[in-house]
Amino acid sequence: MTYTTLSLALVFVLFPLILSKALKLDLEKDTIIATIRSIVQLLAVGYVLKFVFNAESFIYILLMISLMILTATLNARKKGQAIKGITWKIAVTLVIIEVVTQAILLGFKIVPATAQYIIPISGMLIGNSMVLSILFLNRFTAEIESSHDQIELILSLGGTPKQAIHGQLKNAIRASMIPTIESQKTIGLVQLPGMMSGQIIGGADPVQAVQFQLLIIFALLTTAALSSILIGFLSYPSLFNERMQLLRKLS
Amino acid sequence: MKQTNATAIRFENVSYEVDGISILNTINGSFYKEKITTLVGPSGAGKTTLLKMCNGLISPSSGELFIDSTPLFSIKPTTLRKNIGIVLQNAPIIRGTVFDNIALPFALQQKKLTEKEAILFLEVVGLEHTFLYRQAEELSGGQKQKVAIARTLVNKPKILLLDEITSALDPTSASDIEKLILKINKESKVTIVWITHNIEQAKKIGHFTWILMDGQLLESGESDILSTSSNEMVQRFTNGVLEK
Numbered sequence: 001m002t003y004t005t006l007s008l009a010l011v012f013v014l015f016p017l018i019l020s021k022a023l024k025l026d027l028e029k030d031t032i033i034a035t036i037r038s039i040v041q042l043l044a045v046g047y048v049l050k051f052v053f054n055a056e057s058f059i060y061i062l063l064m065i066s067l068m069i070l071t072a073t074l075n076a077r078k079k080g081q082a083i084k085g086i087t088w089k090i091a092v093t094l095v096i097i098e099v100v101t102q103a104i105l106l107g108f109k110i111v112p113a114t115a116q117y118i119i120p121i122s123g124m125l126i127g128n129s130m131v132l133s134i135l136f137l138n139r140f141t142a143e144i145e146s147s148h149d150q151i152e153l154i155l156s157l158g159g160t161p162k163q164a165i166h167g168q169l170k171n172a173i174r175a176s177m178i179p180t181i182e183s184q185k186t187i188g189l190v191q192l193p194g195m196m197s198g199q200i201i202g203g204a205d206p207v208q209a210v211q212f213q214l215l216i217i218f219a220l221l222t223t224a225a226l227s228s229i230l231i232g233f234l235s236y237p238s239l240f241n242e243r244m245q246l247l248r249k250l251s
Numbered sequence: 252m253k254q255t256n257a258t259a260i261r262f263e264n265v266s267y268e269v270d271g272i273s274i275l276n277t278i279n280g281s282f283y284k285e286k287i288t289t290l291v292g293p294s295g296a297g298k299t300t301l302l303k304m305c306n307g308l309i310s311p312s313s314g315e316l317f318i319d320s321t322p323l324f325s326i327k328p329t330t331l332r333k334n335i336g337i338v339l340q341n342a343p344i345i346r347g348t349v350f351d352n353i354a355l356p357f358a359l360q361q362k363k364l365t366e367k368e369a370i371l372f373l374e375v376v377g378l379e380h381t382f383l384y385r386q387a388e389e390l391s392g393g394q395k396q397k398v399a400i401a402r403t404l405v406n407k408p409k410i411l412l413l414d415e416i417t418s419a420l421d422p423t424s425a426s427d428i429e430k431l432i433l434k435i436n437k438e439s440k441v442t443i444v445w446i447t448h449n450i451e452q453a454k455k456i457g458h459f460t461w462i463l464m465d466g467q468l469l470e471s472g473e474s475d476i477l478s479t480s481s482n483e484m485v486q487r488f489t490n491g492v493l494e495k
Contacts, residue, residue, distance in 0.1 A: 149343040156306050158333040158406060159359040243310055244328040 010035075052115050061115050065122050069094045072130035080137035080231075084238040090133055093230040097129050097223050098122060110215065124195065124216055125223050132176050132227040140172035140232065144239065151246055161240040169236055173228040180224040184217055193217075256283035259410055259442040260305055260323070260335075265314035267300055267466075274300050276466045277314070282410070282459075287436055287443040289457030289474065291450060293488065296463040298446045299340065302412045305444065306337040336408030340415045342399035344387045349373070352387045352398050356405040364405065372401040376431055393424030400431065410442040411435065418448055429456055450477055450489050462488065 013035050020027040052060040073091045080086035102118065104110070111117040144151070147168050154164035187193060192200075195216060199209035240246055258281040267275040275297040282288045282305075290298045303309045304316060307328050316323035323331065333356070345352055353372055354364040370380045376397040382390075387398055396416050403411065413432065417425035429452065436443050447453050453460055457474040462485050470476055470485055477489050 149339065149341070150345065152308060153339060153343045153345070154355075154359065155328075156308060156332055156337045156339065157356045157359060157403070158329045160329065163359055241310075243307065243324065245308055245310065 049115075049119065052119065056115065061118055064115075064119050065098060065126075068123055068126045069098065072126050072133075076130045076133040076137070079134045080141065080235070082141050083137070083235045086137070086235065089231060089234040092234065093133065093227055094126055094129055096230060097125060097226050100226065101125050101219050101222060105215075105219070120195075121216065121219070125219055128180070128220050129223045129227040132180065132224055133231055135179065136172050136176035136228045136231055137235075139175040140168065140235065143168035143171055148246070155244060155246065161237065161244055161246075164246070165236045165239065169232045173232055176228045177224045180220060184221070187213075187217065256281075256286065258282070259284040259286075259318070260444075261317040261320075263315045263317065265301075265304070265311045265316060267297070267304070267309065268312050273466050275304075275311070278468050280461065280468055280471050282442060282444050284442050285436070285440045286458040287432070287445060287456055288459040288461060289453035290444065290446045290461045290463060291448070291453050291477070291488075292463035292469075295465075297466040298463055299414055301463070302337060302414055302444065302446060305410070305412055306335050307331045308337075333406040334408055335410045335412065336403035336406055337412040338396075338399050338403050338414065338416050341419065342395045342416070344390075344395055344398065347387060348384045349378075349387050349390070349398050350383045352402050353405060355402055372405055375404060375435070376401040377427060391424075393420050393427065396420065396424070396428060397431070400428075404435070408441065410444065413443065413445040415446050415448065417452070425452075432456065453477060464488065 013031065016031050017028055019025070020031060048064070052064060069091060072094055073087060076090050077087045080090070083089070102122070105121065106113050106118075111121065144165075151164045151168070155161070193213050193216075196209045196213040199212065200206050260282045262278045262280050265275060265278040266273065278301065290301065292298055300309060304311060305323070307323065307326075310324060318326065318331075318335075345355060350364075350366070350369050353369045357364040366383065369383060373380060373382060378394065378397050378401070382394070382398075387395065390398065400416070411432075417428050420428065432443060432445070433456065435441050445453075445456060447456075454474050454477050459472065460474040460477055461471045462469045462476070462480075462482075464484060470480055470482055476485070480486060480489075
């Protein structure tokens with residue numbers, strides 16, 4: 001695809017702009033910012049990836065993954081600011097997920113240990129973990145706010161913080177994992193995943209593309225389970241003090 | 252106040268504040284063993300905060316609470332809360348049957364409450380055994396309150412803290428609960444601390460009464476202070492001039 005043909009694709013941006021203006025949705029500015037950011041960010045990433053792939057150095061791979069984890073952490077922490085120390089808790093979760101998944105992928109030689117495989121797969125897994133973390137933190141903080149009496153009841157009867165928060169933790173973990181599981185049930189029937197579609201458009205063998213997509217799907221299941229559970233178990237102790245009291249203010 | 256009464260919980264210069272706002276201010280006084288002390292005062296007086304402090308759900312900002320001369324906050328929280336039970340306002344009920352609710356304190360200790368034991372606790376609060384497997388959320392306000400009391404009694408607390416447990420009930424249910432608490436106090440020698448908005452109830456039930464206003468202990472003593480106090484604020488409160 002040439003840049004000229006790509007620029008024609010900007011026609012798609014005109015539709016939301018016109019609709020937003022006509023219906024007074026007040027989304028024109030955000031749409032334009034989002035469009036410019038996506039062009040700049042993706043083009044920059046494209047050139048950076050080209051450089052990293054050519055360099056074939058693990059240092060650059062590590063730098064790219066660290067940057068992904070940092071960006072994902074800074075984005076996800078906005079939803080959990082009420083929880084003390086949420087930044088490092090999200091960062092630790094993402095690092096563990098990256099280490100576990102790459103250890104399996106590279107350890108079993110499922111994919112070659114090259115930047116071309118490690119970086120895109122890491123991007124997908126870290127990105128998915130970030131979304132799951134946001135979903136989890138949204139639900140978890142809402143659960144705590146609405147179940148204050150129930151949590152205090154368990155504590156008042158001699159329960160531990162872990163027992164008091166168990167129901168809310170379980171609900172939030174389930175709620176954040178369900179979209180991943182549900183979307184996988186209809187995958188291929190309702191929507192063709194982005195990565196697979198991209199490979200097919202790029203001329204790859206569709207069966208080969210499906211095999212890679214399946215690999216990602218299975219890895220996403222692990223990240224879904226690990227993200228919510230790790231952040232959940234790292235976060236709940238900071239909701240209580242050493243006297244096993246539910247903190248009035250979470251931060 | 253009679254010197255012969257043994258102290259169950261003692262407050263020594265207890266204050267509590269949140270974001271610089273004083274909720275309780277230099278509280279000094281005692282709840283006596285095997286007696287019923289009622290706490291009265293307008294909304295926002297700090298009554299619930301004081302009660303939650305006794306159960307260890309809140310720590311004072313300054314000052315200290317003592318149980319039998321042991322600092323309350325030196326006791327392991329789970330042990331303290333088993334010995335000092337609290338029935339919270341509006342009796343939060345967990346999803347499930349009445350049995351699930353009554354067995355909850357045991358479940359938290361990885362112990363099993365038998366059906367026979369659960370029925371005994373139901374009998375104590377005046378509910379028939381047929382209630383055992385009914386869905387707790389479907390019960391009336393009075394029945395839920397009784398389940399909540401039974402649930403707290405499962406831990407066999409030495410002190411029972413009650414937060415407005417009859418305020419949302421009809422007069423018959425409220426009277427049932429009053430009789431029940433009197434029975435628990437008399438037969439099981441449980442020390443009772445009871446927050447109530449109802450001045451008549453406070454006079455009728457309490458051996459002692461604390462009158463709290465704006466986080467301060469305005470007056471304390473035998474419950475007839477509610478009728479005999481010369482304190483103008485107390486008189487205005489008991490006569491209904493101040494919001495209860």
